[in-house]
Amino acid sequence: MLVDADPELFKALGDATRRTILDELTDKDGQTLFEICGRLTMKHGLGSSRQAISQHLAVLEQAGLVRTRREGRYKFHHIDTGPLRSIVERWPPTPGEPNP
Amino acid sequence: MLVDADPELFKALGDATRRTILDELTDKDGQTLFEICGRLTMKHGLGSSRQAISQHLAVLEQAGLVRTRREGRYKFHHIDTGPLRSIVERWPPTPGEPNP
DNA sequence: GTTATACGCAAGCTGTCACTTGCCTGTCAA
């Protein structure tokens, strides 16, 4: 009886706002919560509240996709793309597919 | 104003049962609906109904992760891992990470 | 000390999603 692996990872990637946050951290790594909020509103036009983004970041952190670093009253968020590799490793390329 | 890419792909991967179906198709590709139902019950112990699995397969097909082939009254399901690569390509490896 | 800033916690609301239920269509065998 096998079990499902990394449910939190896929749950984290399941939300569009969280994926946009990862896009934003890819563009500029190490942002604070307010910085992310501002850029999401400006560049992506989604008016999410601070608490909403904070909860999203918590989910991303629990999935291992985001690591945080405290510095005084600031909390910087860094992307970690490592867990993403477990996805392609779980379902290997289909035989017959091109493998560039 | 950028938009989110491949929402259906991530939505499809967001459910544990659908991921188990992909595991099952990885183990044995080209199964029918009833075959998948049986194996999910036997090997994974989840008692999902036929309609539930059918709906899951529809979601997986819409995400491009499963391709179907009709043959008489049978419908065979084949996994397609191609879309998975867009995930790792979207968020490239963080500089400083080991790249085996 | 006072105020502002950056963030955390927890309860409540709402919409979405997975699942069920019931019935229908198409295919093959007897």
Next chain:
DNA sequence: TTGACAGGCAAGTGACAGCTTGCGTATAAC
């Protein structure tokens, strides 16, 4: 043709997830 088998469609239900709201805490500026 009749029955069994493989699958499809659609409405209804319940639970979870995302979001809001309100208050609380810690750090830094004045």
